[in-house]
Amino acid sequence: MPAARESGRCFTCRIEMPGNQIKRCGRCKGPQYCSEQCQLADWPSHKGSCQRQTVWYDKYRACEDGSIHEGRLELITWPSPTEGTGWGACLLEEADDLKRKFETQFNGDQNKFFKYWPQGFRWTCCGTDGGMTWGCDHHGTGKKPCTCDYCRAGTPLPDDIYRERSATRYGLRLERGPDPRS
Template sequence: MADTSQCFTCRKEAMTKDLKRCSRCRGALYCNSQCQTKDWPSHKKLCSESDRWYDKYRGCRDGSMHEGELELITWEYSNTDPEDGDRMGWGNVLLEEAEYLKRQFEVDCKGKQSLFFKKWPQGFRWTCCGTDGEMNYGCDHHGTGSKPCTCDFCRMGKPLPDSIYCEQTGPRMGLKLPRGPDPRSVHSSYVRQ
């Protein structure tokens, strides 16, 4: 499957390599300069020449953008999958592997999160939606973002069902995430009668 993404403004799908990146944050993708100019009033709140190493990873392939922080998972938790129920630890790995991964972070990556993210993105989470750092297809913020949420539930005009909303995964621990729906996202073709 080809690596495709959507323009952040018109949602036109194209090969990611053919889309233009915002030259400041390197996260937002556009099909042309007109789309970038049109999106600037909402994008400028997130776009900066800051020293936050994760800004260039904010852009998602569906045209949405993570608005939270990228945070290293450092806590222990039980995997919610009833089949394995494993204890997970530092870096979002099995507890038995956590010390080894932490040592790689300290030695190989010299304690720099930016280097470690390139090696192990699933060890991080986005605080805006509770997805792990490896997830680059959509920020399911359910109405808290500057742009409409792109998840199917918000498009249907429905809040997240209990089976999803109440699920406690490691990347979601400690976050107060909204249930939705985002009223800006409701789309008639998704709404079921």
């Protein structure tokens, strides 16, 4: 299990760890653990999803709080009139320039473009943008219990959050919760 640089929480025991102590699954580089014991304890639930990296965004699935995104990371290519954003979830006036940069400077390579503009992507499991690394609020659809405050309190998302209209949630049918396992 190679060490990572960022700080975060153990996926199994939820303990906070400094960056030099984080260990990740050596095969898929996904979940982060505080020890080999925690990795072994999580293996029965993790082994079904553990694969060698096959898509470019697999290395970004693990969040700082120890949760894992289980959806796809996709480039936002649609406008959001409520936010005034266009292609790449940037200001409408800058969308054409950003798209041109993606096509010319990055040659359409989403992996390279993600490093430059992570907020232009979204996770399909929770509707958060690619630049947010604090957790996947899946509200009951993931392999592990959701760790958001609403699920832990046993309450569903309030209307103003659940019905939020944004580029990152466009076209997704997200769970409202609460996750009964939280």
